[in-house]
Amino acid sequence: MADSDCEEEYLPSDEDVQSSSETESDATSVRNDSGLVRHASPQAAHACGDPVGYRGDRDLTNSEPIDFLSLFMDGEFWSLLINETNRYAHQFLEKEELKLNFRFHDWYDVTVPEMKAFMALHLCMGLVDKSEIEDYWDGFWPTSTPGFGKVMSRNRFEVILSFIHFVNNDERVERGLPGHDRLFKERPIIDMIIPRFSAVYGPHKELSLDEMTIAFKGRSTLKLYNPKKPDKYGYKAFVLSEASSGYVLQWSMYTAQNTQDDENVGATHLIVRQLLAPYTGKGHEVYMDSYYTSPAIARELADNDTGMCGTVNCNRRGMPRGLKPAHLPLRRGDDPVFMRSNKLLACAFHDTKRLTLLSTIHGNSCTKKRILCVDSYSTFMGGVDTADQRMKTYLFPHRSRKWYSCIFNAVISISVVNAHIINTRCNPGQQKPLKVFIQNIITSLLEGYSKKEGNKGGRPSMQQGEMPQRLTEQHWLQNPDCVVCSDRTRPKGRRQTQFRCSQCGVGLCAVPCNERHHTLKHYKQCHLDL
Numbered sequence: 001m002a003d004s005d006c007e008e009e010y011l012p013s014d015e016d017v018q019s020s021s022e023t024e025s026d027a028t029s030v031r032n033d034s035g036l037v038r039h040a041s042p043q044a045a046h047a048c049g050d051p052v053g054y055r056g057d058r059d060l061t062n063s064e065p066i067d068f069l070s071l072f073m074d075g076e077f078w079s080l081l082i083n084e085t086n087r088y089a090h091q092f093l094e095k096e097e098l099k100l101n102f103r104f105h106d107w108y109d110v111t112v113p114e115m116k117a118f119m120a121l122h123l124c125m126g127l128v129d130k131s132e133i134e135d136y137w138d139g140f141w142p143t144s145t146p147g148f149g150k151v152m153s154r155n156r157f158e159v160i161l162s163f164i165h166f167v168n169n170d171e172r173v174e175r176g177l178p179g180h181d182r183l184f185k186e187r188p189i190i191d192m193i194i195p196r197f198s199a200v201y202g203p204h205k206e207l208s209l210d211e212m213t214i215a216f217k218g219r220s221t222l223k224l225y226n227p228k229k230p231d232k233y234g235y236k237a238f239v240l241s242e243a244s245s246g247y248v249l250q251w252s253m254y255t256a257q258n259t260q261d262d263e264n265v266g267a268t269h270l271i272v273r274q275l276l277a278p279y280t281g282k283g284h285e286v287y288m289d290s291y292y293t294s295p296a297i298a299r300e301l302a303d304n305d306t307g308m309c310g311t312v313n314c315n316r317r318g319m320p321r322g323l324k325p326a327h328l329p330l331r332r333g334d335d336p337v338f339m340r341s342n343k344l345l346a347c348a349f350h351d352t353k354r355l356t357l358l359s360t361i362h363g364n365s366c367t368k369k370r371i372l373c374v375d376s377y378s379t380f381m382g383g384v385d386t387a388d389q390r391m392k393t394y395l396f397p398h399r400s401r402k403w404y405s406c407i408f409n410a411v412i413s414i415s416v417v418n419a420h421i422i423n424t425r426c427n428p429g430q431q432k433p434l435k436v437f438i439q440n441i442i443t444s445l446l447e448g449y450s451k452k453e454g455n456k457g458g459r460p461s462m463q464q465g466e467m468p469q470r471l472t473e474q475h476w477l478q479n480p481d482c483v484v485c486s487d488r489t490r491p492k493g494r495r496q497t498q499f500r501c502s503q504c505g506v507g508l509c510a511v512p513c514n515e516r517h518h519t520l521k522h523y524k525q526c527h528l529d530l
Contacts, residue, residue: 050282053425056200060426065437066444068419072196078112080166080188085110088165103155110160113449117151118160120445123438126394133398151451182222182255185404193411197418198249198278206243208383209275209288211236214410220403222255239384240275243287246386247421248414250275268292280304285361287381295319295344298360302343307361309377314356323348323356330354336371338364347373390417394438480507484517485527495527
C-alpha cells in the first residue's frame with residue numbers, strides 16, 4: 001500500500017486521548033465504539049475456551065521430574081538415539097583406517113541405560129561448569145568431581161559424544177538436489193520433540209514472538225552474525241512462547257529455505273504466519289518487535305480473531321506518512337500521537353528514543369503519563385527472552401566442531417525448562433527451583449545403570465577357579481651367588497654370577513669357578529683371596 005493511500009485510511013485520534021488525571025480503572029475500559037478491543041486483564045479467558053496449562057493424557061499430579069521430561073523425551077527418543085548412534089559408529093569404523101592406539105577401537109554398542117547415564121552426565125556438566133571435558137575426571141583435590149568417574153569413564157563418555165547421531169547418513173540428499181534439507185542432521189529430533197511442546201500445554205492469552213540465538217563459532221552455512229546480540233555468532237531460531245512463563249510453544253530454525261513462497265508477502269510475514277498457525281482464531285494476543293510487525297500481518301491476524309501489538313518501522317508499507325519523523329518531530333515529554341485505521345492503532349511517542357507501535361488490541365488511552373499499549377508491550381514482550389535466559393542458565397557449556405551438536409543441546413535444554421514449567425503448573429504447592437529439578441532428573445536417569453568395568457592389565461583374577469602357584473605368587477629373576485668364590489660372612493665377600501650349572505643347580509662363575517667346582521674336592525675359595 002502506497003503512503004498516499006495511508007493518509008486517507010489513518011485518521012488522527014487526539015480527541016480520544018484521556019487526561020493524565022483519569023484513574024487507572026477508567027483507562028482500561030473497553031472501547032467498542034471504535035472497533036478496538038483493548039487488553040482488559042492479563043488473565044482474560046480465551047475466546048474459544050481452550051484449556052490453559054497441561055493438557056496431556058497422563059495424570060502428573062505429584063509426579064517425579066523425570067515424568068514431566070518424558071512428555072518430550074520418551075522411549076521413542078531413546079531408541080532413536082541408540083539406533084542411530086550405533087549405526088554411525090559402525091559406518092565410521094568400517095570406512096576409516098585408524099591407528100592401533102585410537103580409543104575408537106574399544107567401541108561397543110551403547111544401550112538405553114548407558115545412553116541415559118550419558119545424558120545424565122551431559123546435564124551435570126551444565127550444573128558444574130569447567131573449562132574442558134577432561135577436567136571432570138581430573139583428580140586434582142581442590143577441583144575434583146569424583147562422581148563422574150563413578151558413573152562412566154572419560155574415554156567412554158568422549159567416544160559416545162563423538163559418535164552420537166540422530167539420522168542415517170545414507171539417506172542424505174546432496175546439496176542442489178530436490179529435497180535437500182540443511183537441517184538433515186537434526187531433522188528427526190526437531191520433528192519429534194518440537195511438536196510435543198504445543199501438544200501437551202495450552203498457553204495463556206498473551207504470546208510473545210521473537211528470535212533466539214544459539215551460539216556457534218565453527219564452520220557452517222547456517223551461521224549468522226548479529227553485533228547487537230550477546231552471542232554475536234550462531235544460529236537464529238524463531239520462537240513463539242507464552243508471555244508470562246516463557247514456555248516455548250513453537251521453535252523454527254532459520255535456514256534461508258522458504259518452503260511456502262508467497263510473492264505478495266515478505267519473509268517475516270511468512271514466519272509469523274507459520275509460528276501462529278496453531279493459535280490463529282483462538283482469541284490470543286501476540287507481542288513482537290519491529291522485525292516482524294507490519295500493517296499487513298496485523299490485518300491478517302485481526303481478521304482471524306488474533307490480536308497483535310508491537311513496535312513497527314515507520315517506513316513499513318501501509319504505515320501513515322504523518323507519523324514519520326520528518327512530518328512529526330517529537331521530543332521527550334511530548335504527548336503521544338495516535339492514528340487509527342479500522343482495527344489498526346498506530347502510536348508515536350518519544351521516551352528515551354522515538355518509537356512507533358502498532359496494535360489491534362488497545363485503545364489510544366493514557367493515564368498519568370503512561371500509555372496503555374506501551375505498558376502492555378513492555379509487560380508481555382519478554383516471554384522469549386525469559387525462555388532464552390532460563391535455557392542458557394544450565395546449558396551444556398562445552399563447544400564442539402560439529403555444527404549440529406549445539407542445536408541438539410539447545411533443544412534438550414528447552415525441553416527441560418518446559419518440563420519444569422509444566423511441573424510448576426501441575427504442582428503449585430511443591431515448586432522446585434530449576435537447579436533442583438535438573439538434579440532430580442539426573443538421579444532418575446541413573447537408576448538401574450551400573451558402570452561397565454574395563455579389562456585391567458596384570459595377572460588374571462582367581463574368579464575363574466583356582467590358579468597354579470606359578471600364576472598367583474610373586475616370582476622374581478635373580479642372579480645367584482657363586483658357590484665357589486662368594487662368601488657373605490666377609491665384608492664385600494659376596495659375588496653374584498649370571499650362570500648356573502644345569503646339572504648341579506648351583507651358581508658358578510664361568511672362569512675359574514666352574515672348573516674348580518667340578519675338579520677339586522675342596523673347591524671353596526673366596527674371590528678376595530685370589
